[in-house]
Each structure stands twice: as C-alpha cells, then as structure tokens.
Amino acid sequence: MMMSLAAALGFLMLASSVGSVVSPCPAGLPGVPGFPGKDGRDGRRGPKGESGPMATTLHRSLKGDKGDTGPQGPLGKNGPKGPAGAAGEKGEQGEMGDTGSPGDHKRQYQSAFTVARLTNEHPVKNSPILFTREITNDHKDYDVTSGKFRCRIPGQYYFSFHVSHSANLCAALYVDGQAKASFCDHMSSAVQVASGGVLVALEAEQEVWLALNDYNGMIGTEGNDSVFSGFLVSPQ
Template structure:
C-alpha cells in the first residue's frame, strides 16, 4: 500500500533524529509509529518494509514521490537472534607509554648467605717469585762424625810447627850473635833454619819457646830475641866454684808469619862443654792459632 504525505524536509529530518536514524533496528510497532509521524509531511518519503520489522527509508528533497508501505508478505513470528560472531582480531599496539616513577626500595636481604659446600681443588698455580731471605735460625745440634776420607797425597803437616835443635861444642858462642844449633832433633816443616840458627815463623799464632844450656867455669846469660828485640833474659852464675852447671828458661809469645826468633849471649857467654859431658838445646812449638 502506498501513501502520499505533504512536503516538509525539515520535519522528516527531525523525526528520523528522534528514532536515532537506526531504522534497521526498529521492531514492527516502532515502524508503524514512524509512518504515522511521517504522514504529517508534504514532501515525498518512500518507506519500504523489507521483511518482518525491517524498514528502508529514502528521503527525496528535490522530487515528489510516494510513500509506499508494504506489509510483510507473511505474518510469521520473528526468528531467534543469530549466533554471536567470532571475536575480531587484536588491534594494533598502542604507542609506548611514558616511563613510570621509580618504585620503593625493597628490604635488604641477608648480608651473608648460607655457607655452600666445599668445592673441588683447583689446578695448581704457577710458581711465585722467590721471597726475601728469612732470619737465620739457631744452630742445630752437631751431626755424627762422617766416615774417614781416603788417604791424601804426601806432604808437610798443615797447621803444625815444632822444632828442637842441639848444640854440642867446646867453642864459646860469639857475644851479640845468634847461638849456633847445627843439629836438628825435630824440625816439622823445616821452620827452623839451621844455617842461620833462627826460627822463621810460617804460621801466625802463640808459640812456647824454651832452652836448656850447659856451661862450665863461667857465668852464662841467654837472651830470647824476636826480630832483634830482647823478649826475656836468663842468667846463671857460678856458685861455690862449681865448674859445671845447667841453666834453662822459657816463655810463650805470639809470633806473626815472617817474624824470626833466636837465642844469643852477652859478655857472660860461658856456654861450653867438653865432648860427651853435656848438650845445649833450643825448642819451640805452636800451641794456639
């Protein structure tokens, strides 16, 4: 069925606005109310019923037209609502937001955690630099004596110096000269020179020198000399006209290597013996280095 209404475009627009322009969502009662309102307008509005409760509206402002109302070919009951469609795709990521404020400082954890299990030994490292020498330790106890060494080559005794020389003469010694002792009874390392009758020191140390002299018919004074300096003098004088006497003397003295020691007399030079009636001897030996 078609109806013609007065032309009034402004009233049509207002009416459509009241129905929110969403004509496709109107039910059948709302559609009839809309048609009653549109009947008051003089402009031509075409309204077509497309199925049950669905309207199609077109407004023609320039040309007159008719309003057609077509009822639903069947008066059936509206169908059930359709199944909801599947969810749409996710939209695009929005722009990155601004950096937020720093959060509050959390509570401090324990200062030291629980002790873990002992790990495997690591590889041996490189040898470090040699350290400084330490303080010398105390002397240890003496060790046991070692075995005897093999016999060495022959030679003079080392660190030994000793001599004993003899005089047997009817000649009196010269005053102020070394007394001659031509015969060596002991002369280790030949430190006593029989040619000069002087002991020539080869090892510095303390020596003990002694003499025993036989005299007859005269007084006897014997001086022990060191490089021309008198170290000590010993004298023996006749007593009760005894023609044969023996005098002796001795002392210890430090002698350096290269120095010389000998005996000599002064004016009292009664050192005299007949053959087979006595000897005079001069001895010396090193006893301390």
C-alpha cells in the same frame, strides 16, 4: 508547504497498497564466511591490582632437595704466607754418622822444633848461637845455618833452652834484635847446666834467636847436651 506534505502522504498510501498485493520472495542461502579480521591493537594498561595475601610460614620454609655436586673448579692462586707456627717438641737423637776424613787443621797450625849444639867451642859473643843438629824441625821453621827461628803462623810461642857450660854463662832470647829475657849462671863446678824459658807473641816473619854476651861458656858434648826448643801454643 501544504502541497509537499500532501504529496508525501499520497506516495506512502500508494506504496502500502502495492505491497499488500505483491507476494514476498523466498529468503536466499547464507553467504560464504568471510576471512578473519586482523588482530586489534593492544588495549590500554589496566590499573595496579591489590597485593596478594602473605605466604604462610610453612610455604616459605620449604626447601628443595640438594642438587648434585658440580665439577671441581680450577686451582686458585697461592695465598699469602701464614705466621710461623709454634716450635714442635724436641725429636729423638739421630744415629751417629760415619767418621769423616781427616782435616788439615792440625797440620795447618803446627810449628815446633828442638835443635842441639854439639861442639866444645864456645859460641861467638853477641851473635845467634848455631844449633846444627835437628832433633825436631818438620816445617824447617828453625834455620840451622843462621841460628834463627822465623815465625810462619802468628800466635803465642813458648821458647826454652837447656845448656851445659864450663865457664860463666849469660844467655838472652831475642825477637827481631830486642832482648825479651836473659838468664845468667856462674860457675861453682867443672860443668853446670842452665835453663830458661819465655812465652812471647809473634807476628808472621818475626825472627827469634838465642845469644850469649861476654859470658859465653856454653859447650855441647855427649852427656853434656845444649838444646834450644820452641813451639806454637795458640795461633792468633
């Protein structure tokens, strides 16, 4: 151990003496700069900073300028129907329109006749009296060959007769064979006039006629007419 230390000390002393004798070399030129190194790895996330001061009222209330109007968007769907509004005020009366063309109401609901008997022969007893001369019978509702009126329009009808007679007379108005009213007149002069009338309700196709019983003294001559009439009062 002692020998190793002594050897080391001797070596150091020898080096020191040699260095003091040799003159130092001049410094070399700087080397070429090296290439930049690669970026280092991201550092660790730092701690959360403290909250900044609250903005003043002035800074918060400032508002920027209004921007330009944008383009119109597409039309939306129709909304639900709203409630009906209140009725408006009554408008002024309009001008009278043109006269319309004639309708057929009157023609459709017309039924009337008056017929006369021109003969001195007394009618057949208990049979429809034949009134053969038509005074009014536009729709031919009264048949001069059968002595019967046939109902074409249901409704209320009025029938009447005014007859001349040279003998006792009893007349009756029949509807489908059923007497509805009867009238009698007994002679007190050479020629007399008897009359009567009745309102009846008829259905379509019902028949009406005038007939005499055993007292059948009806005549029909010029100046002593015998007539039978009927007309529709109101349709059903």
